Amino acid sequence: MPIGTKLSGAAAAVVGCMTYRFKLSETVAGGASRIGLEQIDIAEARLASREDIPAAIHDARRCLKRLRALLRLIRPALAAAAYRREANRIAAIGRLLADVRDQHVMQQTLAKLEARFKALPKGMGVKLAKLTANGAGARSARAGGQERRQALKDLEHARAFFARLERRPVAFDHLADGIERSYRRARRAFREAYATPTDEAFHEWRKTVQQHWRHMQLISRAWPDVLSGRAGEAKELSRLLGDDHDVHVLLAFAADRGKAVLAADELAALGSMGRTIQDELRRVAQPRGARLFAEPAADLRERLALYWSAACDLTALAPPNDNGGRKTRASRKVAATRRPRAQAASRGSPPSRSRRAGQ
Numbered sequence: 622m623p624i625g626t627k628l629s630g631a632a633a634a635v636v637g638c639m640t641y642r643f644k645l646s647e648t649v650a651g652g653a654s655r656i657g658l659e660q661i662d663i664a665e666a667r668l669a670s671r672e673d674i675p676a677a678i679h680d681a682r683r684c685l686k687r688l689r690a691l692l693r694l695i696r697p698a699l700a701a702a703a704y705r706r707e708a709n710r711i712a713a714i715g716r717l718l719a720d721v722r723d724q725h726v727m728q729q730t731l732a733k734l735e736a737r738f739k740a741l742p743k744g745m746g747v748k749l750a751k752l753t754a755n756g757a758g759a760r761s762a763r764a765g766g767q768e769r770r771q772a773l774k775d776l777e778h779a780r781a782f783f784a785r786l787e788r789r790p791v792a793f794d795h796l797a798d799g800i801e802r803s804y805r806r807a808r809r810a811f812r813e814a815y816a817t818p819t820d821e822a823f824h825e826w827r828k829t830v831q832q833h834w835r836h837m838q839l840i841s842r843a844w845p846d847v848l849s850g851r852a853g854e855a856k857e858l859s860r861l862l863g864d865d866h867d868v869h870v871l872l873a874f875a876a877d878r879g880k881a882v883l884a885a886d887e888l889a890a891l892g893s894m895g896r897t898i899q900d901e902l903r904r905v906a907q908p909r910g911a912r913l914f915a916e917p918a919a920d921l922r923e924r925l926a927l928y929w930s931a932a933c934d935l936t937a938l939a940p941p942n943d944n945g946g947r948k949t950r951a952s953r954k955v956a957a958t959r960r961p962r963a964q965a966a967s968r969g970s971p972p973s974r975s976r977r978a979g980q
Contacts, residue, residue, distance in 0.1 A: 642840075644842065655787075695791055727874055741894075748883060794926070805918035811910045823862060837849075843931075872891065
């Protein structure tokens with residue numbers, strides 16, 4: 622794809638979320654192939670864009686994370702060597718773009734620190750802003766174009782893999798196994814993060830939470846209300862842990878490069894402020910994690926498999942629509958009147974007052 626192709630960040634986010642789901646009407650292998658190719662299309666369009674490079678890099682890296690989550694989901698259906706090859710390829714593409722993204726993230730995190738603590742002492746914010754812009758940031762800006770072009774080349778190899786995926790024997794049982802394995806890993810990472818609260822442990826937990834969030838997105842058509850809510854909870858937890866990691870990135874950069882422009886007491890003050898924010902984030906993340914990962918992995922797997930099977934049965938039993946599959950205005954009106962009752966029933970809510978009166 623030539624440099625200059627346009628796809629706005631908002632458009633990329635909307636398209637990526639709309640298409641990042643298995644359909645009940647397609648084979649699992651066909652869905653995995655379609656989803657992977659769509660994410661590659663979006664990533665290529667963003668990497669080829671000349672507008673708002675940090676946002677374009679962010680969108681492309683988000684597509685790469687979706688691809689990695691998809692790969693981990695279908696891992697039980699793949700040969701070990703094939704999985705490692707493709708997972709390593711996508712991870713390597715992400716590393717190509719990491720420096721450009723890290724520079725932008727550090728600047729955003731610095732702005733959050735200044736907003737949280739009003740003003741950093743002794744002009745420390747100005748010094749750090751210049752350091753992030755002129756240090757690794759300058760090298761990243763010069764190399765950004767070259768690295769994006771390399772990423773585009775590497776994505777073509779990933780495209781070939783996902784194009785062939787449609788012919789592989791992938792079933793929902795493989796997805797259920799993939800979810801169970803990743804969810805079990807996330808529960809373990811949650812316990813380890815609070816048992817040994819290092820930045821590395823929380824970053825590891827964050828990666829597993831992101832995968833669970835995307836796995837729930839991928840199978841959300843099994844029960845949209847329930848699984849979209851679970852995906853939203855995992856997304857918010859991922860955001861909290863992402864903010865925690867962003868603080869770590871800034872503090873690590875300051876510890877490594879900040880000695881050139883900051884005094885020892887300034888570095889200590891920055892570290893103290895950063896740790897204050899991390900402590901706050903981790904206190905909020907803990908009960909969210911306890912709630913999200915309360916269920917044993919085997920129980921979650923069984924429940925999601927039942928959801929998917931029931932959703933497929935309901936789809937098969939649904940009567941055909943008029944007008945070549947399009948609902949008429951009358952049928953849409955009837956569906957609209959029934960929907961609140963159906964949704965209440967699915968949540969276990971009591972029937973409405975008027976309905977109870979007629980019973």
